[in-house]
Amino acid sequence: MWEFIEDRRVQILTNAWNHAYLVILAILFATVIAIALAMIVTRLPKLEPAANAVSAVGLTIPSFALIGLLLPFTGLGAPTALLAVTFYAVLPILRNAVVGLAGVDPNLVESARGMGMSELASMFRIRLPLAWPVILAGIRISMQMSMGIAAIAAYVLGPGLGVGIFIGLAQIGGKNAVNEALVGTLGIVLIALVLDVLLLALGRVTTSKGIRV
Amino acid sequence: MDATTSTSSESDLGEKGRAQDASAAISGAEIRLEDVTKRYPGQNTAAVDGLNLTIPAGEIVMFVGPSGCGKTTSLKMINRLIEPTSGTIMIGDNDVRKQSADELRRHVGYVIQGGSLFPHMTVAKNIAIVPKLLGWESDRIARRVDELLDMVNLDPSKYRGRHPRELSGGQQQRVGVARGLAADPPVVLMDEPFGAVDPITRQRLQDELLSIQRTLRKTIVCVTHDIDEAIKLGDRILILQEGAQVAQYDTPENVLASPSNDFVSDFVGSGSSLKQLSLARVSELEIQSPTTGRVGESSAQAIERARSAGDDSLVILDDRDRPAAWVWLRQIKGEQLHERERENLSTLDHRATLNDALDTMLTSTHGGAIVTGDNDRYLGVVDFSAVVDRMRVMQTEAQDRAASAVTAESRPEDEHDPDAPMEDREPSDV
Numbered sequence: 001m002w003e004f005i006e007d008r009r010v011q012i013l014t015n016a017w018n019h020a021y022l023v024i025l026a027i028l029f030a031t032v033i034a035i036a037l038a039m040i041v042t043r044l045p046k047l048e049p050a051a052n053a054v055s056a057v058g059l060t061i062p063s064f065a066l067i068g069l070l071l072p073f074t075g076l077g078a079p080t081a082l083l084a085v086t087f088y089a090v091l092p093i094l095r096n097a098v099v100g101l102a103g104v105d106p107n108l109v110e111s112a113r114g115m116g117m118s119e120l121a122s123m124f125r126i127r128l129p130l131a132w133p134v135i136l137a138g139i140r141i142s143m144q145m146s147m148g149i150a151a152i153a154a155y156v157l158g159p160g161l162g163v164g165i166f167i168g169l170a171q172i173g174g175k176n177a178v179n180e181a182l183v184g185t186l187g188i189v190l191i192a193l194v195l196d197v198l199l200l201a202l203g204r205v206t207t208s209k210g211i212r213v
Numbered sequence: 214m215d216a217t218t219s220t221s222s223e224s225d226l227g228e229k230g231r232a233q234d235a236s237a238a239i240s241g242a243e244i245r246l247e248d249v250t251k252r253y254p255g256q257n258t259a260a261v262d263g264l265n266l267t268i269p270a271g272e273i274v275m276f277v278g279p280s281g282c283g284k285t286t287s288l289k290m291i292n293r294l295i296e297p298t299s300g301t302i303m304i305g306d307n308d309v310r311k312q313s314a315d316e317l318r319r320h321v322g323y324v325i326q327g328g329s330l331f332p333h334m335t336v337a338k339n340i341a342i343v344p345k346l347l348g349w350e351s352d353r354i355a356r357r358v359d360e361l362l363d364m365v366n367l368d369p370s371k372y373r374g375r376h377p378r379e380l381s382g383g384q385q386q387r388v389g390v391a392r393g394l395a396a397d398p399p400v401v402l403m404d405e406p407f408g409a410v411d412p413i414t415r416q417r418l419q420d421e422l423l424s425i426q427r428t429l430r431k432t433i434v435c436v437t438h439d440i441d442e443a444i445k446l447g448d449r450i451l452i453l454q455e456g457a458q459v460a461q462y463d464t465p466e467n468v469l470a471s472p473s474n475d476f477v478s479d480f481v482g483s484g485s486s487l488k489q490l491s492l493a494r495v496s497e498l499e500i501q502s503p504t505t506g507r508v509g510e511s512s513a514q515a516i517e518r519a520r521s522a523g524d525d526s527l528v529i530l531d532d533r534d535r536p537a538a539w540v541w542l543r544q545i546k547g548e549q550l551h552e553r554e555r556e557n558l559s560t561l562d563h564r565a566t567l568n569d570a571l572d573t574m575l576t577s578t579h580g581g582a583i584v585t586g587d588n589d590r591y592l593g594v595v596d597f598s599a600v601v602d603r604m605r606v607m608q609t610e611a612q613d614r615a616a617s618a619v620t621a622e623s624r625p626e627d628e629h630d631p632d633a634p635m636e637d638r639e640p641s642d643v
Contacts, residue, residue: 115392117342
């Protein structure tokens with residue numbers, strides 16, 4: 001197996017980089033979308049059951065099926081992969097963001113409004129920073145999940161380590177089939193661990209000292 | 214500095230304090246509520262029903278009443294956290310509904326229970342919120358933050374960079390008050406400001422508020438459920454019944470002496486002569502002047518001075534005449550006098566009530582308490598016997614009053630209707 005890795009070092013590294021890039025990009029988009037949606041839900045609490053339903057039901061859609069459904073619209077390639085991964089990545093972040101934003105002590109929000117902070121300012125300067133640790137926990141879950149979904153997105157010629165897994169599956173019984181699949185899988189686990197550590201570090205830096213646990 | 218000069222400088226300070234007191238300009242604005250009503254949809258009775266009220270500029274008015282009487286609703290309508298259904302609220306010459314709610318609130322201080330500090334911001338950032346919203350320059354904000362921390366007796370260099378969770382409950386509440394005063398608003402609204410702290414801290418915070426108010430003369434509207442707090446802090450007390458109906462609106466003395474109806478007399482418990490302890494102030498007591506020393510002064514000299522005056526303890530003042538420590542002579546160590554932890558110091562504002570005085574003395578190791586005036590300047594010391602003497606005088610006065618009342622009642626024309634005098638009393642200034 002070591003030989004296998006030596007031989008295809010460049011290819012594997014490129015795939016690993018693409019995989020990480022796809023996931024990071026999807027998480028970035030998903031975080032922005034989820035927080036925006038959660039802010040709307042916080043403003044209009046009637047929408048909360050709907051948001052919770054979407055984030056629960058959404059996760060039950062098999063990723064294979066969703067990718068298949070997207071194909072006619074977005075075709076083969078990276079955009080479809082990004083779209084699918086982003087869709088799933090939004091869900092855990094949305095759930096945590098709704099809970100986190102709603103969980104901020106109403107007295108603090110009223111205090112902010114009572115001092116003349118606009119609704120938008122109190123959302124960004126009070127609610128969001130206070131809910132941030134909870135949202136970040138959602139982002140971490142989302143990141144782990146997206147790693148696996150990004151692998152499946154290789155089916156529609158998406159970039160990343162999933163390519164190796166699919167080659168392995170296609171050539172089952174072949175000389176390098178196990179190596180291909182194994183390298184892809186282990187690579188994904190490795191990237192997931194590295195990105196999780198990076199997220200923890202990000203959390204440290206972006207969470208106020210006053211609310212750090 | 215020898216003993217004689219120190220006493221003379223104290224009396225100078227006393228005069229300065231009074232002069233300042235008299236000249237302190239009112240920086241508050243009058244608040245007028247005209248026929249203000251708040252009706253929530255789906256409820257038959259109005260939460261606040263046609264409230265009319267004038268709050269004079271520069272006074273502290275306490276809203277008290279049982280829970281659900283509409284006192285908090287009335288307060289929150291002043292800064293439009295709750296929009297009135299009808300009626301007019303004026304602050305000075307401005308109708309609060311003629312400007313944007315955010316703009317209005319930036320010019321009305323707001324202090325709520327526990328301080329409600331934002332845990333993710335430092336003390337300095339918490340205080341700076343309104344000045345920042347008003348677009349002050351950062352130098353000016355930094356100066357103002359330090360000034361306010363100093364005003365609420367927190368050392369700026371020590372506390373400005375801390376987060377709220379690194380502060381005690383009392384310190385958080387102090388920062389809350391500083392935040393409410395940050396942009397120097399003419400009107401400050403307080404909602405149960407000292408509800409979340411222990412009794413001793415609460416009393417100290419109340420004293421500090423009174424001391425600050427003497428220099429600032431804001432218009433302060435404060436909601437409380439604690440009648441003793443209302444009596445102590447209020448220039449006037451507004452007692453509300455359900456639907457924010459005014460039961461009585463008057464000075465604490467009048468509310469206690471002549472409650473307008475049974476509701477008020479039950480609520481304030483005016484029958485109990487112990488309530489009178491909340492009316493009498495420390496300034497009415499005989500204040501003693503034990504030997505004082507200065508921070509940085511030679512210990513030996515100070516001890517020598519105290520011994521010759523026959524004192525076994527020494528009050529140490531800092532460079533701004535604030536009490537820094539109260540120590541037994543045998544406790545003094547080192548070449549020079551120095552400060553102790555001020556948190557442990559038993560101080561009383563001279564406007565504190567006898568109730569507070571007794572509380573403070575119970576926890577003091579000296580069986581007495583240090584009395585401070587404006588800006589926490591040292592005035593002297595009161596001891597337990599001074600309080601007891603004063604209580605005895607008050608009791609005699611009360612008995613005399615009761616005796617003369619009995620003679621009045623025994624007149625034949627009053628005998629058939631003992632309730633009549635009660636009903637005759639009109640709530641004044643409503």
